[in-house]
Amino acid sequence: MKIAIVGAGIAGIATAFELMEAGNEVSVFEQHRAAGEEASFAPSGLMWPCAINPWGATAFQQALQLGMTRPAFSELQIQGGVLSSPRRWARRQQAVAKKLRDSETLPALQSLELLAMQRMQHVQEMLDINGQFSQGLLLPLRKEPSAAALYELTRRLSAAHIDYQRCNEAETRAIEPGLATEIQIAGALHLPEAWSGNGRLFSQGLLQALQTHGLKLHTQQAVSGIQSAGHGVRLQLAGGTQDFDAVMLCAGTHTNQLLRPHHVQLPSAPIYSYSASIQISEESLAPRRAVIDLENNMILTRQGSRLRISGGAELGYPDNPERSEDARHALISVLLEWFPGCIQPSQSILQMWRGARLTVPDGLPVVGASGIPGVWLNTAHGGFGWGLSMGCAHHVRQLVMGQSTSTAPEALDLQRLR
Ligand SMILES: Cc1cc2nc3c(=O)[nH]c(=O)nc-3n(C[C@H](O)[C@H](O)[C@H](O)COP(=O)(O)OP(=O)(O)OC[C@H]3O[C@@H](n4cnc5c(N)ncnc54)[C@H](O)[C@@H]3O)c2cc1C
Structure with a gap:
């Protein structure tokens, strides 16, 4: 598939890795001159266990x-x-x-963080990136x-x-x-x-490695709109439009701007x-x-x-x-x-x-279908976006590729917040 990712923060870069590994042709669009200029710039760095990160919303x-x-x-x-x-x-x-209650949110958080650490280990075995x-x-x-x-x-x-x-x-x-x-x-x-680490350093290293494997990174390219087009999705860019089979919104705080014209809202x-x-x-x-x-x-x-x-x-x-x-x-x-x-x-x-x-109110990330055909979400990670990055990216990869996921899709998708 030909897939576009909107946003080159930690989430977008991790998602690019997973989708490329699954054999897709991936393009990343980033509005700034460089990757990781917004929420992924200087996070604290806690990775595992997420449950002990005091910046979550769960009972834990x-x-x-x-x-x-x-x-x-x-x-x-x-x-x-x-x-x-x-x-x-x-x-x-x-x-x-x-x-x-923890019985509702902890299982999803834990299965996602376990997946995140397994995928991080997998990336490190392949690419050995410096993440301090x-x-x-x-x-x-x-x-x-x-x-x-x-x-x-x-x-x-x-x-x-x-x-x-x-x-x-x-x-x-x-x-x-x-x-x-x-x-x-x-x-x-x-x-x-x-475990803790330097999320920005790691994601920059990962991005460089992906570029040598064919990732197309378009910086200073703001996506101004998304719309369904045939069996795919059309991106509106300053220089015109581009069509893709699917689009991943990893757009952080800008996600609602792209969802609003479709009457979809992320309550974040x-x-x-x-x-x-x-x-x-x-x-x-x-x-x-x-x-x-x-x-x-x-x-x-x-x-x-x-x-x-x-x-x-x-x-x-x-x-x-x-x-x-x-x-x-x-x-x-x-x-x-x-x-x-x-x-x-x-x-x-x-x-x-x-x-x-x-x-979002329950403190878990929003990863899954957006409600707009062909458009997927990987966003709203609260205080866990670095620690969970590889887990969320793998989860959305499994969904897009029509495979079963280790975390129940309903625990993380947008529908749960409606
Ligand atoms: C002080 C602080 C400490 C933190 N500590 C931790 C921690 O210890 N552990 C942890 O796991 N997490 C932590 N976090 C959370 C973590 O930093 C975030 O969850 C994570 O960086 C979010 O990544 P992202 O890729 O979703 O968002 P972002 O990094 O914001 O990336 C979104 C990207 O999309 C781009 N974009 C948006 N709209 C468009 C558009 N229309 N066209 C093109 N590009 C677009 C933006 O420019 C941006 O680069 C912390 C956060 C803060 C603020």
């Missing part, structure tokens, strides 16, 4: 927050009056999240959370078959010797099998978060693995010789230098509180970034 992620007194920066901040669309979306999200991968995740607990909260969290980890160790303070410090001695640590949960909202990436100046004092600060809802990962710390959640706020400065301050303060000495505080930040986590 709510359990991560039990017993925590959390500062304002870590909570979802919404701008707009009671009738505004951000508030309407947040109300809907809260209503869905209240009703959600690192293993292990620590959740240090600054003060003793209530016994009930810790019980609930560990119960869910066990139920989700996620291997963890409960550590006392001495064990925690042995795992991460750079942890500040001033902080009183009640203990930690250590997930030795967790872009939740904006920040990341700061900083050069490590003292390796012996730097974290060796990913760390989640549950109190501040911040994620700290290794990206080669750099650290990346991410946090914040904004809905309805435009990009604003003052808020960005506040975010920079909050992120760096927390990093220095946990790991003082690993960066030079005076050192300017290599990169400060604000990006969107496009999220």
Whole structure:
């Protein structure tokens, strides 16, 4: 088949790999000058297990927050009056999240993340791409959370078959010797099998490899419309139209613009978060693995010789230098509180970034038929788009090729949200 992919973020590039491997002729259309310029620019990097990523909407992620007194920066901040669309979306999200039980969402998330890791391993065996991968995740607990909260969290980890160790303070410090001695640590949960990596670096490497195998990448080519044409789909581009047998929308926050003329809607909202990436100046004092600060809802990962710390959640706020400065301050303060000495505080930040986590109310991605003949969706991955990238791409490949999927199609398609 001749297939077009709209969007060269992590999702579009992973989808290109899967569809090319299945023998299709693939073209990717990207509106920017380069791939990975939007949500895939500088994500935190957590890959597996997704269930422990605090930026999801499932009951599991709510359990991560039990017993925590959390500062304002870590909570979802919404701008707009009671009738505004951000508030309407947040109300809907809260209503869905209240009703959600892990029994409904966890199986889909877990089967998708298992598939994602299997496919990632497959890609690595074939292409050996540098993704600055690192293993292990620590959740240090600054003060003793209530016994009930810790019980609930560990119960869910066990139920989700996620291997963890409960550590006392001495064990925690042995795992991460750079942890500040001033902080009183009640203990930690250590997930030795967790993985994180640099999603942008990996997807750029994958894109280059695919181009040498015949992928056609069209940058600075915005797709302005899609329409059915005979047995296929016609793309409207600045220079005219092109026909394909099928089209994959991996267009992130722009997805609704292409769906709207067909009266199809993705009930999603872009939740904006920040990341700061900083050069490590003292390796012996730097974290060796990913760390989640549950109190501040911040994620700290290794990206080669750099650290990346991410946090914040904004809905309805435009990009604003003052808020960005506040975010920079909050992120760096927390990093220095946990790991003082690993960066030079005076050192300017290599990169400060604000990006969107496009999220639907149940927090799972939307992967499957769009309702428009020949047009498929792989989008709205919330805080999991990097970790699940290869799994979502393989899932949509199986659907397009008419093969059975390991995750039930109804668990991920757009229909479930109607
Ligand atoms: C601060 C932060 C931290 C995160 N941390 C993690 C994490 O730890 N783990 C994890 O798994 N995920 C994480 N995420 C989420 C992850 O980054 C996203 O889910 C993922 O990057 C989404 O990829 P995408 O390809 O769907 O979207 P995008 O990267 O936004 O790609 C969409 C692309 O489509 C293009 N496009 C759109 N419309 C058109 C059009 N009409 N014509 C041509 N091109 C078009 C856009 O230009 C863009 O390049 C994080 C996100 C943020 C913001």
